[in-house]
Amino acid sequence: MIRFEKRKDASKLFTAVAPFMSVLFALLTAALIMLFAGINPIAAYAGMIKESLGSFYGVSETLVKSTPLILTGLGVSIAFRMKIWNIGADGQLYMGAMGASYVALYSGLTGITGIAVMLFAAAVAGGLWAGVSGFLKAKANVNEIIVTLLMNYIAIAWVSYLVYGPWKDPSGFNFPLTPRFSPDLVLSTFFNTRLHTGFIIALALVAIVYIFMEKTVWGYEIKVIGNNPKAAKYAGISIDRKIIGVMFLSGALAGIAGFGEVAGVQGRLQEGISHGYGYTAIIVAWLAGRSAIGVLVVSVIMAVILVGGDSLQILMQLPVAFVNLFQGLILFFILASDFFIQNRPVIKRSGK
Amino acid sequence: MEALLKVESVVKTFPGVKALDGVNLNIYQGEIHTLLGENGAGKSTLMNVLNGLYSPDSGTLRINGQPYIFRSPKDSIKAGIGMVHQHFMLVYNNTVFENILLAVSDLPFWLDKKKLRTRIKEILDRFSLHIELDEPIRKLSIGQQQWVELVKLLIRDCKVLILDEPTAVLTPQESDRLFGFLKQFKEEGRSVIFISHKMREVMELSDRVTVLKKGTTVKELIRGEFDETVLAGLMIGTDEIPVWEKDRKEFKETVLSIEHLFADKEKNMSDLIDFSLELRKGEILGIAGVAGNGQKTLAEVLTGLKPPVSGKIYAAGKDITNSDSRKAYIAGIAHVPEDRKSMGIAPEMSVDENLILKSYKEKPFRKFIFQNFKAIKENAEKQIADFAIKAGPKGTPIRLLSGGNIQKVIIARELSMRPSVLVALYPTRGLDMGSAEYVHKVIMDARKDDMSTIVISEDLDELLKLSDRIAVMFRGRITGIVEPEHTSREEIGLLMSGEAAQ
Numbered sequence: 076m077i078r079f080e081k082r083k084d085a086s087k088l089f090t091a092v093a094p095f096m097s098v099l100f101a102l103l104t105a106a107l108i109m110l111f112a113g114i115n116p117i118a119a120y121a122g123m124i125k126e127s128l129g130s131f132y133g134v135s136e137t138l139v140k141s142t143p144l145i146l147t148g149l150g151v152s153i154a155f156r157m158k159i160w161n162i163g164a165d166g167q168l169y170m171g172a173m174g175a176s177y178v179a180l181y182s183g184l185t186g187i188t189g190i191a192v193m194l195f196a197a198a199v200a201g202g203l204w205a206g207v208s209g210f211l212k213a214k215a216n217v218n219e220i221i222v223t224l225l226m227n228y229i230a231i232a233w234v235s236y237l238v239y240g241p242w243k244d245p246s247g248f249n250f251p252l253t254p255r256f257s258p259d260l261v262l263s264t265f266f267n268t269r270l271h272t273g274f275i276i277a278l279a280l281v282a283i284v285y286i287f288m289e290k291t292v293w294g295y296e297i298k299v300i301g302n303n304p305k306a307a308k309y310a311g312i313s314i315d316r317k318i319i320g321v322m323f324l325s326g327a328l329a330g331i332a333g334f335g336e337v338a339g340v341q342g343r344l345q346e347g348i349s350h351g352y353g354y355t356a357i358i359v360a361w362l363a364g365r366s367a368i369g370v371l372v373v374s375v376i377m378a379v380i381l382v383g384g385d386s387l388q389i390l391m392q393l394p395v396a397f398v399n400l401f402q403g404l405i406l407f408f409i410l411a412s413d414f415f416i417q418n419r420p421v422i423k424r425s426g427k
Numbered sequence: 428m429e430a431l432l433k434v435e436s437v438v439k440t441f442p443g444v445k446a447l448d449g450v451n452l453n454i455y456q457g458e459i460h461t462l463l464g465e466n467g468a469g470k471s472t473l474m475n476v477l478n479g480l481y482s483p484d485s486g487t488l489r490i491n492g493q494p495y496i497f498r499s500p501k502d503s504i505k506a507g508i509g510m511v512h513q514h515f516m517l518v519y520n521n522t523v524f525e526n527i528l529l530a531v532s533d534l535p536f537w538l539d540k541k542k543l544r545t546r547i548k549e550i551l552d553r554f555s556l557h558i559e560l561d562e563p564i565r566k567l568s569i570g571q572q573q574w575v576e577l578v579k580l581l582i583r584d585c586k587v588l589i590l591d592e593p594t595a596v597l598t599p600q601e602s603d604r605l606f607g608f609l610k611q612f613k614e615e616g617r618s619v620i621f622i623s624h625k626m627r628e629v630m631e632l633s634d635r636v637t638v639l640k641k642g643t644t645v646k647e648l649i650r651g652e653f654d655e656t657v658l659a660g661l662m663i664g665t666d667e668i669p670v671w672e673k674d675r676k677e678f679k680e681t682v683l684s685i686e687h688l689f690a691d692k693e694k695n696m697s698d699l700i701d702f703s704l705e706l707r708k709g710e711i712l713g714i715a716g717v718a719g720n721g722q723k724t725l726a727e728v729l730t731g732l733k734p735p736v737s738g739k740i741y742a743a744g745k746d747i748t749n750s751d752s753r754k755a756y757i758a759g760i761a762h763v764p765e766d767r768k769s770m771g772i773a774p775e776m777s778v779d780e781n782l783i784l785k786s787y788k789e790k791p792f793r794k795f796i797f798q799n800f801k802a803i804k805e806n807a808e809k810q811i812a813d814f815a816i817k818a819g820p821k822g823t824p825i826r827l828l829s830g831g832n833i834q835k836v837i838i839a840r841e842l843s844m845r846p847s848v849l850v851a852l853y854p855t856r857g858l859d860m861g862s863a864e865y866v867h868k869v870i871m872d873a874r875k876d877d878m879s880t881i882v883i884s885e886d887l888d889e890l891l892k893l894s895d896r897i898a899v900m901f902r903g904r905i906t907g908i909v910e911p912e913h914t915s916r917e918e919i920g921l922l923m924s925g926e927a928a929q
C-alpha cells in the first residue's frame with residue numbers, strides 16, 4: 076500500500092527539478108495518447124521542433140507567440156508573489172487591446188506619439204480592469220480568483236460588442252473587425268517576418284520587472300506580504316494599498332500584451348486575439364517559479380509547444396483539441412509535482 | 428539495566444549544516460530524561476529523528492535492543508514513541524473529541540465512538556485532567572490544548588513521551604500541573620524525554636540529563652551527579668557568560684504615558700480596563716502576570732497594531748493613540764512580539780532579510796527606491812556575530828533555524844534599531860542561558876543610553892533581576908506596582924492572582 080507523508084526536508088535541487096520532470100511526464104503521456112491514435116510520437120515531436128525552431132521563419136513565429144506569454148506571465152507572476160491569484164490576465168489583455176485600439180482609431184494621434192499613447196492606454200485599461208478585483212479584495216476581502224475569472228468574460232463580451240457594433244469597419248463586408256490602423260500606428264517588424272517591436276518591449280519589461288521584484292524596496296514589501304501578511308502588518312507595510320497597486324501592475328502588463336497583439340500582429344482589433352494566452356500565463360508563472368527571468372525562458376518553451384502544436388494539426392492531421400489536451404496535461408503534472416514536493420510516497424510494508 | 432531506547436552515533440545533515448554529528452542517547456524505563464543544550468545544539472532535530480520525521484544519514488536506533496528504522500511518524504507511534512510538538516497539531520474548529528478521534532483513526536475501536544469516549548474519560552480521570560470533550564479547540568487555553576495533545580498520545584498507550592520545550596508557552600501554574608502529570612506517568616513505568624532551558628524545571632524533574640553540544644553528546648549524568656552549576660558548566664564549556672549589573676539611576680522624564688485605556692477583548696484574554704501607566708526615560712518596567720490577562724493586548728495597542736476603544740497614549744508628549752504601526756515605530760517603539768513564528772518573521776525569507784523587516788525603509792538599507800544589499804549584508808553579519816546566531820549557510824530561510832535562534836533574530840532586529848522605547852514580550856523565552864544573559868545585558872546597556880523598556884514576562888526571576896519597577900496585571904488592570912528591592916515573590920504572586928487588589 077502506498078500512502079503519503081508530509082516532507083519536512085525537501086531539497087532545493089528536487090524542488091527546482093520537479094516542474095521540469097513534470098513537463099517530461101506530460102510529454103510521455105501525450106506520446107502514449109498519440110500511440111493509441113496510431114501516430115508515431117517521435118515523428119510528431121520531431122516535427123514540432125522542426126517547425127518551431129528548425130527555420131528562421133519558425134523561430135520568428137515562436138518569438139511572436141512568446142511575446143504575449145512573456146507579458147501576461149510577468150503580470151501573473153507579480154501577483155503570485157503576493158499570493159494574489161490573478162487568473163484574469165486574458166480579460167486584461169482584451170481590455171489593453173481595446174484601449175490601444177481606441178487611441179489608434181479615434182484619437183487622431185500619429186507616429187511615435189500615437190504608439191506611445193496606445194501603449195499607455197493599453198496599460199491603464201488592463202491595469203484598471205485588474206485593479207477592480209484588487210480594490211474589492213483589499214476593501215471587502217472579495218475572492219480575487221472569482222472576480223478576475225468572471226471579468227474575463229465581460230472583457231471578451233465588450234470586445235465582441237465593439238467589433239460587431241460601433242467600431243466595425245464600414246468597408247469590411249460586415250466582418251466583425253475594426254478598420255486597419257493607419258500604417259504609422261502599426262509596430263515595425265523585423266526581416267520580413269511577423270516578429271514586431273512588441274517583443275523588444277517584452278524583453279525590456281522582463282528586465283524592469285526583474286529589477287522591480289528583486290532589487291527594490293517594493294519588491295521586498297511584496298515578498299513579505301506574500302510570505303506572511305501578519306508580519307507585514309507588524310512591519311508597518313500597508314497591505315491594502317499594495318494589493319491594489321500590484322493588481323494594477325499585473326493587469327497593466329497583460330494590457331501591454333493586448334497592445335502588442337493589436338498593434339504588432341493584427342493591425343486592428345478583432346475577436347479571438349488572445350489564444351488563451353492569459354490562461355497559459357498561469358502555467359508559465361507557475362513553472363517559472365514566479366521569477367522574471369524564469370518567465371522569459373518558460374514563455375519561449377511554451378511558445379515552441381504552441382507553434383509546434385499548431386503544426387501538428389497540419390503535419391499529423393491532429394485536431395486543435397489535441398494541443399489543448401497537451402497543455403492541460405502539463406498543468407496537471409505541474410500540480411502533481413507540487414504535491415510530490417510537499418509529500419513523499421511511503422510504501423507500507425507488511426509485517427512491522 | 429539495558430536502555431529502553433538507545434540512539435547510537437546518529438548523524439543528520441541539512442544543506443550546509445551538520446545538525447547531529449554522532450549523537451548518543453540512552454533512555455531507560457521509568458525515567459524523566461532531560462535534554463540540555465544551547466540553541467541550535469540539535470535537540471529538536473534529534474527528537475524529530477526519534478519521531479520519524481527525519482531519517483538519519485547514519486547511526487542506529489534500538490528499542491529493547493532491537494534495531495528500528497522509522498520511515499514516518501506513524502512508525503514511531505507504533506513503536507510506542509509519542510511527541511508533543513512545540514506548535515500543536517490540532518484542528519481549531521473541531522471539538523476535543525473529534526481531534527482525538529482523528530489521531531486514532533487507525534485503531535481497531537475507531538468506529539465505536541462510545542468505547543473511545545469511555546477510554547478517554549478513563550485517561551482524563553486517571554490523571555485528573557479537566558477537559559470538556561465537546562468544546563471546540565479554539566476555545567481552550569494553550570495549557571488545555573497541550574493536554575489534548577497528550578491525551579492523543581496516551582490513548583495509544585505510548586511508552587516514551589517526548590516534550591519539546593513544553594513549558595515555553597505555559598503559565599507557571601500550568602507547568603506545575605504538567606510536572607505532576609509527568610511524575611505520575613513515570614511512576615507507571617514509562618519514560619519521558621523533556622527539553623527545557625529553564626534550570627529550575629530541569630532540577631525539579633530530571634532523573635537523568637544528557638547534555639548536547641554542536642550535535643554531539645557531551646555527557647550523561649544521573650540525579651545526584653548534577654546541580655545547576657555543573658550543568659551550566661557542561662553546556663557552556665569554555666564560552667564566557669556575559670556579565671552585567673544594574674546601577675542605580677534617577678528617573679525624571681516620562682517617555683510614554685498611557686491614560687485610561689480601554690481595549691477590546693480577544694480570544695482567551697482579557698481586554699484592558701481603564702488602564703493607566705507611566706514609563707519613565709531610561710527605566711525598565713517589568714509587567715508580571717499570568718499570560719492572558721491583557722499583556723498581549725497592551726503590547727499591540729502600544730505598538731499601534733490594535734486600536735484602543737478609548738483612552739490616550741502619549742510618546743514623548745506626542746499623541747500616538749491612533750497612528751498605525753509604522754508611525755508608532757518612527758516615534759520610536761520597538762516590539763518583540765509574543766508569537767514569534769506567526770508575527771515576528773517572514774518564514775521563507777532569509778535571515779538577512781528578516782533582520783531588516785522593521786527598518787528596510789530607513790537609511791542605510793535603502794538607496795532611493797533600491798535596497799542597499801551591501802548594508803543589509805553587513806548588518807546581518809554584525810547581528811549574527813553579536814548575538815551568536817546559528818544562521819546556517821547564506822540565504823537559508825529563517826524558518827529552518829532552531830527555535831531559540833529565530834527568537835534571537837527578532838530581538839537582535841528590534842534592539843539594533845536603537846529604539847527609545849522597547850516593548851518586549853517574553854524576550855528570553857526559548858533562549859539558552861548564555862543567550863538570555865546576553866539579551867539582558869544588551870537591554871541593560873541600552874538602559875544606560877536611556878532606552879525605556881517594558882518587559883512582559885512570567886518569569887519572576889527575570890523580572891526581579893532586570894526591572895526598576897514591576898507592575899502586576901490581573902484581568903486587564905494593574906493590581907499593584909512594586910520595586911524589586913522591596914518586594915517578595917509571595918507579594919507579587921498575591922497581586923498576580925488579584926487577591927491583594929484594593
Ligand SMILES: Nc1ncnc2c1ncn2[C@@H]1O[C@H](COP(=O)(O)OP(=O)(O)OP(=O)(O)O)[C@@H](O)[C@H]1O
Pocket residue numbers: 083084441442444445446464465466467468469470471472473817818819827828829830831832857
Ligand atoms: N530542516 C532544516 N533545514 C536546515 N537546517 C536545519 C533544519 N532543522 C534544523 N536545522 C539546523 O540544525 C541545527 C540544530 O537545530 P535544532 O532545531 O535541532 O536545535 P535545538 O537544539 O532544538 O535549538 P533550540 O534550543 O534553539 O530549539 C540548527 O543550526 C538549525 O539551523
Ligand SMILES: [Mg+2]
Pocket residue numbers: 470471472591829830831
Ligand atoms: Mg528546538
